[in-house]
Amino acid sequence: MRLPISSNTHVLVLTGAGISAESGVPTFRDAGGLWEGHDVERVASPRGFFDDPLLVWRFYSERRAALTGIVPNAGHRALVDLEARLGDRFLLVTQNIDGLHLAAGSQRVVEIHGNLMRSRCTRCDRPSFADTTAYRAGVAPMCGRCKQRGEDSILRPDVVWFGEPVVKDALPRIETFVDAAGAHLVFLAIGTSGLVYPSASFVDVTRRAGGTSWLVNLEASANADRFDHVVLGKASQELPALFAT
Ligand code: OAD
Numbered sequence: 001m002r003l004p005i006s007s008n009t010h011v012l013v014l015t016g017a018g019i020s021a022e023s024g025v026p027t028f029r030d031a032g033g034l035w036e037g038h039d040v041e042r043v044a045s046p047r048g049f050f051d052d053p054l055l056v057w058r059f060y061s062e063r064r065a066a067l068t069g070i071v072p073n074a075g076h077r078a079l080v081d082l083e084a085r086l087g088d089r090f091l092l093v094t095q096n097i098d099g100l101h102l103a104a105g106s107q108r109v110v111e112i113h114g115n116l117m118r119s120r121c122t123r124c125d126r127p128s129f130a131d132t133t134a135y136r137a138g139v140a141p142m143c144g145r146c147k148q149r150g151e152d153s154i155l156r157p158d159v160v161w162f163g164e165p166v167v168k169d170a171l172p173r174i175e176t177f178v179d180a181a182g183a184h185l186v187f188l189a190i191g192t193s194g195l196v197y198p199s200a201s202f203v204d205v206t207r208r209a210g211g212t213s214w215l216v217n218l219e220a221s222a223n224a225d226r227f228d229h230v231v232l233g234k235a236s237q238e239l240p241a242l243f244a245t
Contacts, residue, residue, distance in 0.1 A: 001231060003186060003214065003242045010089045010181030011188060012174070012206070013079060014199055015096060018191020018218060019235045022073045025066075025098050029193050045162045053140045053154055060157040061134035063097075063116055072104035075190070075235035080105045082243050091177045093170070095192060095199055097159050112170040112199065114159035121146060123153035131155075166198065174202070178209055185211030188242075191235050194221035203227055216242065 005011070017027035027033045042048040043059040083090045083106055092109045094101055097116040101109050120128035121143040135141050146153040160166055178185060187206035194200045203226045206213045215227040216238045224230050231238050 001229070001242060002244060003188065004212070005085070005186070008089075008184045009086075009186055010177065010184050011082065011086055011091075011186045012177060012181070012202070013082075013090070013092045014187070014189045014192065014202055015079075015092065015094045015101070016190070016192025016199075017096060019075045019094075020070075020073075020096055020098050020100050021191065022075065022234065022236045023070050023100060025070060025096075025100070027191075029195070040162060046164060049156060049161070053156075054138060057135045057140055057157075060116065060159070061136055064132060065134045067098060067116065070098070070100070072100045073236050075239050076100050076104035076106070078236075078239035078243055083108060085245075089181075091174070093174060093199070093202075095196065110167070110170050110173050112160070112166045114157070114167055116157060116159060118158035119155045120158045121153050122156050123151070128158040171198065178205060178211075181209065181211065183210035185209050187211055187213045188216065189214070189221075189227070190216045190239070192217070192221060194223035214242075 017025065021027050028035045038059065043056055049056045079092060079101065090108055092101060092106050093112050094109060095113050097111065097113050099115055099117055117130060117132050118128045119131035124143060124146050126145050141155040143153040143155055185206055187202055189203065192199065200223050203213045203223055213227045214229045215221065215224055216231045216233065216235055218234060219232065220230065231242065
């Protein structure tokens with residue numbers, strides 16, 4: 001099957017953990033996935049961070065360390081090529097925090113759940129900053145800017161936790177794109193279980209806009225029956241075929 005692309009087609013892509021699985025990044029909900037061995041409330045919620053910031057930092061420090069040597073795969077690269085064809089008629093929304101789309105060379109990227117390799121202050125309005133440190137030493141990292149003002153404020157990873165809204169500018173950017181696309185919208189979800197909102201509702205937004213929806217996933221996701229087209233298979237194999245000219 002080929003994705004139908006004409007001169008006014010706008011492609012909105014949503015990726016989840018499945019696209020990075022073939023690079024060696026564990027998914028969340030599959031057998032052996034990241035959430036299997038962890039209490040989500042303790043390591044990925046504001047309450048968990050308030051209760052035990054060091055435990056949360058240990059968890060995300062392990063995630064940072066695990067990204068060492070991880071590189072994008074053919075699925076990520078196929079999306080770079082698609083963007084080169086479409087330009088501003090392309091928008092890539094990712095739930096992944098691994099930064100692999102940016103590493104591959106994608107430019108129009110919305111990291112809706114943040115980025116593992118960035119940190120921000122829990123108190124001041126300093127913008128988030130690149131931070132690859134794996135904090136293992138039993139001391140939570142503190143904000144240097146707050147310290148200069150004589151305040152002690154803890155840093156947190158720049159990722160979205162359960163119970164938190166998605167990244168601030170993400171939804172307005174997606175809305176603007178969907179409005180511009182109208183019925184020319186083609187929505188393509190890749191490697192996501194379809195369980196986490198708001199991303200799981202983009203398929204419904206597409207239907208309301210009069211667009212067409214496609215799913216590429218290893219197995220039928222929770223919202224698969226709401227898609228117009230479902231391709232079961234590995235992203236690295238299916239995407240290059242789907243985008244063939
Ligand atoms: P999940 O782990 O829930 O789902 C990954 C999906 O990818 C599954 O449906 C797999 O069948 C599929 N999959 C695995 N390997 C694949 C491959 N090679 N090609 C295609 N599909 C493949 O991950 P997400 O849906 O991304 O949020 O999870 C959504 C959010 O839940 C995450 O961003 C994270 C998590 O809790 C937060 O941490 C806020």
